Amino acid sequence: MPRHTDKMMQNLDDNQLVARACAGDSRAFEILVERHYDRMFRMAFKWCRNRESAEDITQNACIKLARAISSFKGRAAFTSWLYRLVINTAIDWQRQNVKPTEELGDETVAVPAGVEEKMIAEEGLAKVMALPEKEKTALLLVLGEGLSHKEVAVIMECKESTVSWYIFEARKKLGVKTDKKERHHG
Amino acid sequence: MDERQLKDLLNNDVPATDGNARKRAVNLALAEFADAQKDSSKNFQGKGFWTRLTDRSNQTPRRDKMNSKLVYGGMATAMALILAVGATLPHMNNTATLRTGAIQNGASSAPGSMGLSKDKVEADASSTLAMAEMAKPMAAPAEAKKGDSFNSLLKNLKESQPAPAAPVMESMVMTGAANIAPAMPMGRMMVMDAMPQPGYHDVGRDKFEHVEDSPVKQVKAEPVSTFSIDVDTSSYSFIRKQLNSGVLPQKDAVRVEEMVNYFDYNYALPEDKAEPFKPSVTVTPSPWNEGHKLVHIGIKGYDIAATAKPRSNLVFLIDTSGSMNEQDKLPLLKNSFKMLLDSLKADDTVSIVTYAGNAGIALEPTKVSDKAKIIAALDSLGAGGGTAGAEGIRTAYQLAESNLDKNGVNRVILATDGDFNIGITDHNELKSFIERERASGVFLSVLGFGQGNYNDQMMQDLAQNGNGVAAYIDNLNEARKVLVQEASSTLFTIAKDVKIQVEFNPAMVSEYRLVGYETRALAKEDFNNDKVDAGDIGAGHAVTAIYDITPVGTAPSVDPSRYGASTSAAPARPEATALEYGFLKLRYKLPNGDTSKLITTPISVAGEKPLASTKCPAGAECLVADSFGASDDVRFSVAVAGFGQLLKGGKYTGKLSYDDVIVMAQGAKGDDPYGYRAEFINLVRLAKTMPALPNTEQ
Incomplete structure (x- = not known):
C-alpha cells in the first residue's frame, strides 16, 4: 500500500477510502465517517424530526458502518449505500420507539411567519411522519435529498416505477398537487 | 400544499450538526472499527451487513460472501471505470450534472491510467486549493495494482458489460459548516450500470435461514438453558461440498451442532436397557478462551441388532x-x-x-x-x-x-x-x-x-x-x-421429543453460551410441556452439545441457595454449590409414548478433565491408566465445534486458529474406520488456504 499523507488521504474518493478501510486502515475509515456525518445526520433528522433522536440514529449508523463497510461491494455509489444504512437504522429506531409524531418538538418546526402557517407545517410534517416506511423513504430521498427516482430505486432495491408509485402515494396522502414536470423526473 | 411547500417542509429547519455529537459518533465508530478488524483477522469476510440490510428482500438472489473475491474484483473494475472527469465550476452552488464519455475512456485507456493513477492522486493533493477555482480533472483511480491483480483487473474490464449510458456525475457542494474536506467536491457517481455482473457462484442462490449465534448469557439473569436435540447432519455435508469446490460456505449454511453431530461418537451406553440412552458429561478447559471451560454433553442411543x-x-x-x-x-x-x-x-x-x-x-x-x-x-x-x-x-x-x-x-x-x-x-x-x-x-x-x-x-x-x-x-x-x-x-427412532435443560450454578458459573443449536432453542417452560415437539434420536445416534462457560473466579463455599434462584434464606443444597457447575435434565418420550421421562445428572467438578490425550503423560500421577484427558470423542467434537465457529466468523473463539483445530483433531482421530475424521482435517486445511477477502493485497 503506498504511503499517503493525511492530506492525500483526504483527497481520496469514497471508494478508495472504502477499499483502504476494508484493508484495515482506520484513518481512511475515520475520514469516511467524518466526511459523511453531516449527510447522515441530515437524513436522520428528516426522518425523525428531532435532534437528539437524529444524533442517536446517526451514531448507531456510524457504529454499524464499522462492521458493515467490509460488505460494501461497490455495486452502487457509496453514498447510496450509506443512505440505506441510515434509513434502515432510522426504521429500526422508529420501530423501537414511540410514534415519532409525538416527538415533534418546538425546534423542529419553525416556520418564520405566522402561527397559522406554523400549524399547517406541523400538520404536514405529522402526516409525513405517519407515512408508511417505504413511501416515507422514497419521499425523503426524492424531495428531501434531491435524488432521482433512478438513484432511489437503487437505494431501495426496487424498480424505478415502484419509487414513482411510492412518491405518488405519498403525495396523495399528503394532499400535494401533482406537478406535471415532476412526474417525468428520473 | 404544493410541491414547493412540501419540499420546503421536508428540508427547512434541519439543524446544523453538533460538533460533540459528531465527535462521539466518530469515536464510537472507530472503536467498533478496531473491534471489527480484530474479529476479521480471524474472520474471512466480516459480518455480512449487506445481507442484514436487505433482509426484507432476502428472497432475491444474493451474491453472497463467498463471492466477495469476485465482487471485489468487480469493485476494482468499477474504480477504473470511474476515471471520470468531474468538473467543479467556480461559484457553483447547485448541482452540476455532467455527462462524460468516461466509461469508454476509462476502459480503453485503462492500462495507461492505471499506471499513472498514483501520480495523479498526488498531483491532485498538491493542488487541492486550486480546485475550487478552476475546472480540474479529478482522478478517481483504483489503487495501483501490480502483477496478477492488475491482470485480473484487465480481465474484468474485458468481461464487463459495456454500460448502457455514461454515468451521471454530480458534484455536490456540502453545506455543512464543519465539512472536513471542504475542497473536495463530493463525487456521487451512480456506477451501477458500469458494474460488471460478477460471475457469481450458484451457491448464492441456495437458501439458508439467517440465525444469530446463541449469545453469551449471564447465569444470574438466566440460569436455565433449554433446547431440543438435533441429529441432522446436512450442514456438514453441504459445507464439505462447498469447501471441496473451492468456496467458503455462507455463514448461514453453518450450523455448528450439525457439524459436530455428523460424526459418530462412542459415548457410554446406558447400563439399563430400559433407558434408550444416557448422557455423558465432561468438563474441559476451553481451547479458545483462556479461563473458560467447556461443558460437553454426549448422548449415545443404543443400537438395534x-x-x-x-x-x-x-x-x-x-x-x-x-x-x-x-x-x-x-x-x-x-x-x-x-x-x-x-x-x-x-x-x-x-x-x-x-x-x-x-x-x-x-x-x-x-x-x-x-x-x-x-x-x-x-x-x-x-x-x-x-x-x-x-x-x-x-x-x-x-x-x-x-x-x-x-x-x-x-x-x-x-x-x-x-x-x-x-x-x-x-x-x-x-x-x-x-x-x-x-x-x-x-x-x-x-x-x-x-x-x-x-x-x-x-x-x-x-x-x-x-x-x-x-x-x-x-x-x-x-x-x-x-x-x-x-x-x-x-x-428407527428410539426416543422422540428429546429436550435438554441445563440449570447453571451461579456460585460456580457466571456466564454460559450454548455452542450452536440456535434454531433449536426452547423456552424453559417448554421443557416440561410434553406437547412441545423436539428432536428425535435414532438407534445408535450420537448427539453432542457443548456449553462454553465462564467459571466464577473463586468458588464460594457457602451460598444462600443452591442456585440462587430461591429467595428463601435456607440454602437448598449447600453441599452442591461448590461441587457442581450445573444440573443437567433430559426429557424424552419412547417412540410410541406420549408422556415424557426424565433423566437427570449433575455437572460436577469431578467430571473435569484436561483437554489432552487420555494417555497418562510421563511424570503425572494417574489413578487410573488411560483416563488422564478427555476422550478422543470429546476432543474431536470440540475441534469440530471450533471449526464450525471459525467458519461462522469466530465471534467467540478468541485466538483459535485453523491450525489449532487441525492439531486438536489430529490428536483425537482415534480409530476412524471410515476416514471421516481424516476427511474433516483435510477440510480444515482447505478452509485455511481458501482466500479470505482479498484486501491484503492493498
Whole structure:
C-alpha cells in the first residue's frame, strides 16, 4: 500500500477510502465517517424530526458502518449505500420507539411567519411522519435529498416505477398537487 | 400544499450538526472499527451487513460472501471505470450534472491510467486549493495494482458489460459548516450500470435461514438453558461440498451442532436397557478462551441388532422436476436408494412417489424381496417439469398410511434439491400438514441433493416437524453413510421429543453460551410441556452439545441457595454449590409414548478433565491408566465445534486458529474406520488456504 499523507488521504474518493478501510486502515475509515456525518445526520433528522433522536440514529449508523463497510461491494455509489444504512437504522429506531409524531418538538418546526402557517407545517410534517416506511423513504430521498427516482430505486432495491408509485402515494396522502414536470423526473 | 411547500417542509429547519455529537459518533465508530478488524483477522469476510440490510428482500438472489473475491474484483473494475472527469465550476452552488464519455475512456485507456493513477492522486493533493477555482480533472483511480491483480483487473474490464449510458456525475457542494474536506467536491457517481455482473457462484442462490449465534448469557439473569436435540447432519455435508469446490460456505449454511453431530461418537451406553440412552458429561478447559471451560454433553442411543429391527414401510418421495436433471441429483439419488434397498429386509415394503407437474405413483407398495421391480421403477425415473411438492407429499402419506404397520417403521423419505414451486407453496401450510401427519405415525425424513437451488430452510422445517432427519447427500460415500451405515439411526427412532435443560450454578458459573443449536432453542417452560415437539434420536445416534462457560473466579463455599434462584434464606443444597457447575435434565418420550421421562445428572467438578490425550503423560500421577484427558470423542467434537465457529466468523473463539483445530483433531482421530475424521482435517486445511477477502493485497 503506498504511503499517503493525511492530506492525500483526504483527497481520496469514497471508494478508495472504502477499499483502504476494508484493508484495515482506520484513518481512511475515520475520514469516511467524518466526511459523511453531516449527510447522515441530515437524513436522520428528516426522518425523525428531532435532534437528539437524529444524533442517536446517526451514531448507531456510524457504529454499524464499522462492521458493515467490509460488505460494501461497490455495486452502487457509496453514498447510496450509506443512505440505506441510515434509513434502515432510522426504521429500526422508529420501530423501537414511540410514534415519532409525538416527538415533534418546538425546534423542529419553525416556520418564520405566522402561527397559522406554523400549524399547517406541523400538520404536514405529522402526516409525513405517519407515512408508511417505504413511501416515507422514497419521499425523503426524492424531495428531501434531491435524488432521482433512478438513484432511489437503487437505494431501495426496487424498480424505478415502484419509487414513482411510492412518491405518488405519498403525495396523495399528503394532499400535494401533482406537478406535471415532476412526474417525468428520473 | 404544493410541491414547493412540501419540499420546503421536508428540508427547512434541519439543524446544523453538533460538533460533540459528531465527535462521539466518530469515536464510537472507530472503536467498533478496531473491534471489527480484530474479529476479521480471524474472520474471512466480516459480518455480512449487506445481507442484514436487505433482509426484507432476502428472497432475491444474493451474491453472497463467498463471492466477495469476485465482487471485489468487480469493485476494482468499477474504480477504473470511474476515471471520470468531474468538473467543479467556480461559484457553483447547485448541482452540476455532467455527462462524460468516461466509461469508454476509462476502459480503453485503462492500462495507461492505471499506471499513472498514483501520480495523479498526488498531483491532485498538491493542488487541492486550486480546485475550487478552476475546472480540474479529478482522478478517481483504483489503487495501483501490480502483477496478477492488475491482470485480473484487465480481465474484468474485458468481461464487463459495456454500460448502457455514461454515468451521471454530480458534484455536490456540502453545506455543512464543519465539512472536513471542504475542497473536495463530493463525487456521487451512480456506477451501477458500469458494474460488471460478477460471475457469481450458484451457491448464492441456495437458501439458508439467517440465525444469530446463541449469545453469551449471564447465569444470574438466566440460569436455565433449554433446547431440543438435533441429529441432522446436512450442514456438514453441504459445507464439505462447498469447501471441496473451492468456496467458503455462507455463514448461514453453518450450523455448528450439525457439524459436530455428523460424526459418530462412542459415548457410554446406558447400563439399563430400559433407558434408550444416557448422557455423558465432561468438563474441559476451553481451547479458545483462556479461563473458560467447556461443558460437553454426549448422548449415545443404543443400537438395534439387525435381527431385532422392526419391519419398515418406506415411501420414497422423489423430486423429478427438471432441476433434478444433474449428475449430483437424480442419478446420485437413484444410486443412493439402491444402496438403501440392500440394507432392508425382505419383508420391508417400498413404494415410490414422484412429483413433477402431477404427483404420480411410480411404484405401488412392493416387498423388498421383489428387488428387481423396485430397481426397474427407480431406473425409469426421469427428470422434467415443475415441482409440486405438496401434492407429492399428500400422495406419499396416503400410500404410507394405506400400508401402515403399527409395530413397524412408517416413513416417507423425501429426496429433493429444493423448492416446491407448484401447488401448496405456502411454507406454513405444508409444515402444518406434516405436523398433522406425524400424529398418524408416519414420519418424514428429508434428503437434500445438489446445489444452486437448495432450500435448506424448507428441508429443516419439514424434517423437524415430521420427526425426521435432514441429511444432505453430496456423493455416493455420503449416501452410504446416511442410508446404509446409519440406516438404523435414520430409520428407527428410539426416543422422540428429546429436550435438554441445563440449570447453571451461579456460585460456580457466571456466564454460559450454548455452542450452536440456535434454531433449536426452547423456552424453559417448554421443557416440561410434553406437547412441545423436539428432536428425535435414532438407534445408535450420537448427539453432542457443548456449553462454553465462564467459571466464577473463586468458588464460594457457602451460598444462600443452591442456585440462587430461591429467595428463601435456607440454602437448598449447600453441599452442591461448590461441587457442581450445573444440573443437567433430559426429557424424552419412547417412540410410541406420549408422556415424557426424565433423566437427570449433575455437572460436577469431578467430571473435569484436561483437554489432552487420555494417555497418562510421563511424570503425572494417574489413578487410573488411560483416563488422564478427555476422550478422543470429546476432543474431536470440540475441534469440530471450533471449526464450525471459525467458519461462522469466530465471534467467540478468541485466538483459535485453523491450525489449532487441525492439531486438536489430529490428536483425537482415534480409530476412524471410515476416514471421516481424516476427511474433516483435510477440510480444515482447505478452509485455511481458501482466500479470505482479498484486501491484503492493498
